[in-house]
Amino acid sequence: MLTWLSLALMVVGLFFTAVAAIGLIRMPDVYTRAHATSKADTLGTVLTLAGVAVAFQAGVPRVKLLLLALFMLITSPTATHAITRAAYDQGIEPWTADEEGDG
Template identity: 60%
Template structure:
């Protein structure tokens, strides 16, 4: 195996790795802002590494020039698109995730499991007739 082939395999493996990291980030991160960050950073790097491997495979050819143009295009458009999406979300009033949200989510989950066990909701007060008189809905 020649050094160029080893470099091609390393670049392609790096591209697959960072593409996988981007996919996991989109699935596992809690809000739009962190997901946009994972997608823009990891996906850009993964695509660039993959296109670099493609450019090395084709050598000095028109396909290599096209791959280089794609790399430049992705370096410009991916971060710009992620910024535009995050800015639009901020303008719409979407709040970023905080640790307090995680604590509230754990409290809501424990209240929901408690209501499943007891058969009561625990969050809506009634006057005895089953009509809600207030509380959290």
């Protein structure tokens, strides 16, 4: 039963990571790219790490994986905020529908 739970968590996590990668490629500007990757990539990484942690029955590897997931939950949104704040401070304007885009 734990094997199936572990596999399900990892598959869902990889799905969200793939969505983040697609969002990074498809979105028009730095702000929407940051939003797409921050939300989906953080969730995907945490779910994948949780799936691997479930695969380990007990012990130090499980604790390390859970601490790593906690670290990702804290640092990924913080880094995204710093990147978008730097873009805003540099005067990078958000994309609007009035502008011509790639598609």
